[in-house]
Amino acid sequence: MIRLFHVSDVHFGAEDREAVAWFDSAVHAEQPDAIIMTGDLTMRAKSEEFAAASAWLEGLNRPVTVEVGNHDLPLFNLFARLFRPYRRYLKLEAMIEKPLALPGVAVVPLKTTTRFQWRNWSKGSVSDGSLRRALAVAKDVDPDALTIVACHHPLIEAGTQATARTHGGREALAALAAAExxxxxxxxxxxxxxxxxxxxxxxxxxxxxxTLSCRTRDTRPGFNELRIEGRRLDVVHRVMD
Incomplete structure (x- = not known):
């Protein structure tokens, strides 16, 4: 059985330290095969927040792939956002949008953040280039493998309190489904x-x-455990007491 931990929205700078410690304890005790981090590692994309995030991920000592979230792009420094958005990632760069290949499982990254749009910048957007890159990776996946796409924004709305309103999300979902x-x-x-x-x-x-941050909505801090056997996928939503 392959076991993956799917974690998101830690928001270093506004992290829930008890929740982060709880997640760390689960990782070290249970040793999942890999960790999929689907964005918003930081709160304001500050250098010290990325340094803390980098140290945290390295300390987990597991294979990791990281998607970029909207909070991971500079908000107030327009020049940095447009021209040097990843300058503060430091050692995280090697983990960003990194495909993972595990026995019977493939993880395909899909970027849903954008440096600029004529609306709330927190909302998602799938560019033609991002989708093309994801489809190219998916094309090379073992046809017998369970193919998992990892992105920050939900591609379509999921009925949650917060929304993504991802431009191009529905079209991307159709293309990914066609790519199996x-x-x-x-x-x-x-x-x-x-x-x-x-x-x-x-x-x-x-x-x-x-989320593992203090910015909870309807649910207490938590993460997902994915248990995969062949084509069977069981998901456990693990919530901190």
């Missing part, structure tokens, strides 16, 4: 969800993680 992706993992909304979505003649599973 099985699962899409996301964060952003700070509440977990697990939904089946029918796209043409395929069903694709949409799974969202909660």
């Amino acid at each position: 992706a099985d699962v899409v993992l996301s964060g952003h909304v700070h509440d977990p969800f697990d939904k089946m979505h029918v796209e043409g003649d395929r069903t694709i599973r949409l799974i969202g993680a909660g």
Whole structure:
């Protein structure tokens, strides 16, 4: 059995330290095969927040892939946001949008953040280039593997209190389903969800993680545990007491 921990929206700078310690304890005790972090590692994309996030992820001592969240792009420094948005990532760069290949499981990254849009910058957007890169990775996946796409914003709304309103999300979901992706993992909304979505003649599973920050909404801090055996995927929403 492959076990993955899906965590999101830690928001270093506004993290819940007890929740982070609880997650760390679970990782060190249970040793999942990999960790999928679906964005918003930081609160304001500050250097010290990225330094703390980098040290935290390295300290987990597990294979990790990280998606960029809207909070991970500079908010107030327009020049940095447009031209040097990843300058403060430091050692995290090697983990950013990193495909993972595990026995019978493939993790495909999909970027849903954008440096500029004529609306609330927190909302999602799938560019043609981002989708093209994800589809290229998915094309090379073992056809027998369970294909998991990881992104920050839900591609379509999941009925949570917070919204993503992801531009191009529905079209991206259709393209991913056609490419035989099985699962899409996301964060952003700070509440977990697990939904089946029918796209043409395929069903694709949409799974969202909660948050390990102090910025909770309907659910206490938590993360998802994914248990995979062959084509079977069981999801446990683990919530801190």
